[in-house]
Every structure is written in structure tokens, then in C-alpha cells.
């Protein structure tokens with residue numbers, strides 16, 4: 001038997017173009033935070049602590065999308081440092097709300113918004129992490145669900161498969177005995193094409209699903225778009241519905257572009 | 263009329279019906295019944311008759327449900343809503359087990375608390391048929407489902423004969439309604455008019471007869487019984503939706519490659535709503551969760567659906583990866599292989615999957631499309647699609 005004390009696995013949290021909401025979900029997991037701190041060395045988490053230990057890290061959580069040359073370089077280094085690289089949230093997984101610029105002229109934005117445009121160096125597109133480096137797991141949501149995050153970390157630590165479904169939000173609604181607002185009230189709801197994970201939050205409060213968790217495993221966006229038309233939604237409405245936090249996820253992108261062309 | 267001889271029937275006034283809930287409470291039942299919530303008639307705990315949806319009805323068509331006001335005070339003047347009694351007998355989520363680790367020992371914690379003894383108020387004929395189907399599936403074999411068994415045992419059922427039908431109903435095609443036939447303790451038929459509001463009640467069990475004796479003093483006169491029967495007949499004649507079930511097993515088994523499956527797959531969202539609302543769909547998945555310290559674990563059982571990819575996941579991938587194969591699996595199981603497996607159809611004709619499909623896919627229409635094209639190709643001298 002080795003007398004060496006077993007080192008606790010190191011976890012690191014990195015930020016790219018994002019609002020910090022997903023990282024905050026980790027801090028918000030009050031009940032589990034101490035357990036996380038007990039199980040891991042929180043080696044790098046600038047949002048929470050000034051301690052910054054060098055890698056390699058067992059788990060790297062990456063928030064945010066790639067929007068600058070510098071970040072495109074940085075994610076390569078981070079990938080080398082992390083055994084398991086997990087993206088958290090819609091920005092890291094699909095490019096985020098800032099991916100709306102992908103349909104616009106970024107140079108024009110820079111000219112209009114900034115007093116000294118030449119100081120601004122940015123990429124034309126906001127892209128997900130997986131477009132730049134291989135990713136071990138993508139955790140969906142805008143923001144992510146803290147219970148899902150803890151489940152993912154726990155499963156990674158235990159070496160088991162995480163319980164993170166890829167089916168529709170509808171299944172969560174029905175298990176909760178929610179009345180379907182699309183059918184009973186004619187509310188346009190993205191639930192049928194959106195991945196579960198939020199616990200059907202918006203439909204539980206009488207709002208249509210906004211698609212925060214991105215496309216579900218087999219999203220039929222064309223059929224849902226036709227149904228939205230029956231519910232009196234214009235093509236512009238449909239384009240807008242799919243251009244949310246996961247606008248750049250390819251299935252939603254395709255749906256919004258189709259309704260834009262229609 | 264079927265089964266119910268006039269002599270067994272008694273008459274209840276609205277006030278006497280109020281006592282039904284009291285009597286059931288006194289006998290130790292938690293009463294579950296219909297009430298208006300979130301724009302629909304759902305099933306939940308009811309404490310008094312005024313909790314019931316007096317004067318409300320539901321308007322249904324494929325992919326659409328709306329609550330509407332009636333011009334009378336009928337308590338059971340709606341049809342079937344988004345939920346079924348499966349909510350209580352075969353719940354959407356149930357914890358099967360919890361465990362704690364202390365050092366090297368594992369302790370299995372005492373699991374489920376015993377569910378309350380329940381009385382269901384307002385069970386429709388198609389719903390009774392659905393309960394019978396689930397009884398067969400979950401209790402009728404060597405492997406009894408203990409979660410279902412503990413909830414099902416000792417349920418007191420107050421059924422209601424339908425006196426109106428929705429355009430989505432097709433119980434007459436499936437031979438399940440609108441009149442209740444068996445499997446109830448009490449059955450009510452509501453008679454409501456400008457100057458009367460009463461209920462013809464018949465007992466279907468000894469327990470039902472006891473409760474009925476506590477409530478009713480008067481036997482229902484023959485003309486009242488006739489009115490009640492006529493009201494149920496009226497509901498039957500309102501039903502326009504049909505499913506032709508002649509040789510349906512052979513029809514579907516010989517049409518696995520029918521182009522209609524591609525057609526429906528274009529519309530189907532694979533969202534699984536149809537399976538969640540279906541009162542006979544019973545599939546579940548089991549999820550184990552552990553906490554980060556590795557000292558606590560729980561095992562949950564949750565409703566699952568043949569519309570998910572994980573459902574048919576075996577080593578290497580999902581067997582039914584396309585929406586087409588998933589819709590075909592669901593419908594073929596429900597209407598055909600169910601017969602081989604359990605000796606009856608898996609569909610009771612309640613129409614929930616039609617109303618609550620977000621894109622209004624209609625199982626009766628899908629059967630018709632396959633049948634019609636198959637017949638015409640047979641006529642042109644060629645059998646299989």
C-alpha cells in the first residue's frame with residue numbers, strides 16, 4: 001500500500017463570452033457546495049476564489065462562447081489542461097444569445113457602437129466550444145440547472161453515466177401533471193422540440209417554452225413551425241422564437257432561416 | 263338495457279350526492295375527482311361537491327382543448343381531460359428505494375409510505391376499460407407491479423355514465439363506452455334540466471351497495487331510468503369518430519413498410535405527449551441517483567415513452583432512431599401486438615392522444631389511411647403495400 005495521500009481531483013471553471021449566470025449556478029448550489037469543495041480541489045474559479053492553482057485539472061467547466069481570436073487560442077490551451085472538458089450553458093454549447101450577430105454585419109456594429117472602433121478586435125461569429133476543441137460533455141441550459149450540474153459532476157466523479165435526458169420538455173411537463181398550455185390555451189410553446197432539463201419551468205408558470213435547453217434529440221422543427229402558423233404566428237414570430245439563446249444550434253438555425261425565407 | 267336492471271337503481275338529489283363525499287371520507291377514503299385548474303378539468307383531491315366543475319364543459323378537437331361554460335349546472339358535463347387515473351395508480355414519478363452508506367455498511371431506507379386509500383369520483387367507461395387494461399398488464403402476470411398493486415388495491419370507484427361525447431371520442435368503436443359495464447362500485451347518471459338536478463345511481467359491488475344504502479332513500483322510477491338511458495344513448499349517437507378494428511392486427515402487421523408511416527413521421531414531433539396522456543401506456547424508466555459524497559443514493563421510477571431515443575437504446579445506439587419507426591412502434595403496439603401480448607387492444611378510444619398531440623395527429627385517421635390504401639391496392643390485385 002502506498003503511504004501517499006490521495007490527491008483530491010482538481011476542478012477548474014473557465015469563462016469565455018457569457019453572462020456568468022452558469023458559473024453562478026454552481027455558487028448557487030448552496031446545499032451541495034460544501035460537498036463539492038470536500039470532494040474536489042477547486043483549483044481555478046476566479047469568480048469565487050483568488051486561489052489559482054495550475055493544471056492539469058480532472059474536470060474543466062467551460063462557460064461562454066468563442067468570439068475573439070484570443071479566446072480561440074485560449075480554449076486550445078485549456079483543452080490540453082483538462083482531462084474532462086465540460087461545457088456549461090447555451091453560450092458554450094450553442095454560441096449563446098450573442099450568436100444573433102452571426103446573421104448581422106459585425107463591422108457595422110463596431111462602427112456604430114464604439115467610439116474608437118480600431119481598439120475592437122472580434123470574430124465575425126460567436127461559436128460554441130465544440131467547434132474549436134473536442135468536448136467531453138455539453139450541459140445545456142440558459143442558465144444551466146444546478147441540479148443537473150451537480151448530477152454531472154457527481155456522475156463524472158463516480159464514473160457513472162449522468163442522468164441527463166435528451167428527450168422533450170413535454171415529458172417533464174406531463175410527469176408533473178401540468179396541463180399543456182399549447183393545447184389548452186393555444187400558446188406557442190417550443191417544448192416539443194426542446195430538450196428537457198429545466199423541469200418544465202416556463203410551462204409550469206403558464207408561459208410557452210423559450211427553448212433555453214436547445215434542440216431535443218430528434219426535433220421536428222418544421223412540423224412545429226407549421227403548428228405555430230395554425231396558432232396565428234407570423235413567419236417573423238417563428239424566426240424570433242427560434243432565435244433565442246440557442247439560435248446557432250443547427251436545428252434551430254435551420255428552422256429560423258426557413259421561416260425567414262418563407 | 264345492459265346489465266343494469268331497473269330495480270337496482272336508486273335516485274339521488276344533489277344534496278344527497280354531497281353526502282357521498284362525506285360518507286366516503288367517513289369510510290377512510292381520500293376522494294379524488296374532477297376540478298377546474300389551469301384551463302382544463304383535471305383530477306385531484308376534492309373535499310366537497312362544490313369543488314367539482316359545475317357548469318363547465320370541454321371542447322375538444324385534434325390538437326385543441328378549451329374549457330367552456332355550459333348553460334346548466336351539470337357536475338359531469340365534460341368528457342375526459344388531460345389526465346387519467348393513471349396519475350394515481352401508476353404515477354409519473356415514484357421513488358423505489360433510498361440507500362445510505364455508513365462506512366462499509368449499506369442501509370436500505372424504508373421506502374415508500376403507504377399510499378392513502380382512495381375513492382375515484384367520476385370515472386368514465388373508457389377509463390374503467392383503461393384501468394382494466396393496466397390491471398392486466400401490471401397485475402395479471404407472474405410479475406406483479408407492487409407500486410401499482412399497492413395503489414390499486416381497495417380503490418372505491420364511482421363511475422359516471424357519459425351523457426355527452428367529444429368529437430375526439432371513439433369508445434363505441436373500441437367497445438368500451440359510453441355506458442359503464444363493470445369494474446365500478448357505484449355508477450351515476452346525471453340528469454340535469456331547468457328544474458331538476460338528480461342522479462340515477464346503481465351499485466356494482468357490495469361496498470357500492472352499502473354506500474348507496476347510506477345515501478339514497480328513493481328508488482328511481484321507471485321513467486327516470488328511461489331518461490337516464492336515453493341520455494347515455496344520446497352520447498353514443500353523438501360519437502362520429504370511428505376506428506375500424508376489423509383484422510387490425512393483420513392490417514398493421516402486413517403494412518410495416520406502408521408510405522403512410524413516412525407521412526406521419528413528417529408531422530410527428532416525437533415529443534411523447536400521446537404516450538404520457540394515454541391511460542393505458544405503462545412504460546417506465548429507472549434512474550439511479552447518488553449524491554456527491556457517495557453516501558446517499560436513490561432509485562426513481564419515471565414514466566418513459568417509446569418516442570424517446572433512450573427507450574430503444576442498446577449497445578451501440580438506438581434501435582428506433584427515426585421518428586417513423588417510433589410512431590409505427592407506438593401505434594402497432596397499441597392496436598396490434600397488444601392483442602398478442604395481453605389479449606385485448608391497448609386502445610380504449612378515449613381520444614386523449616388526439617386532443618393532446620400538439621400537432622393534432624389522429625390515431626383513427628392514421629389507421630384509416632393505411633386501411634384505405636391497402637384495400638384499394640388489394641382491389642387492384644396486389645396485397646401488401
Ligand code: SF4
Nearest residue numbers: 540609610612613615
Ligand atoms: S391510444 Fe389514444 S385514444 Fe387510445 S386509449 Fe390511448 S390515448 Fe386513448
Ligand code: SF4
Nearest residue numbers: 530531533534536619
Ligand atoms: S403523435 Fe403527437 S403527441 Fe405523439 S409523439 Fe407524435 S407529435 Fe407527439
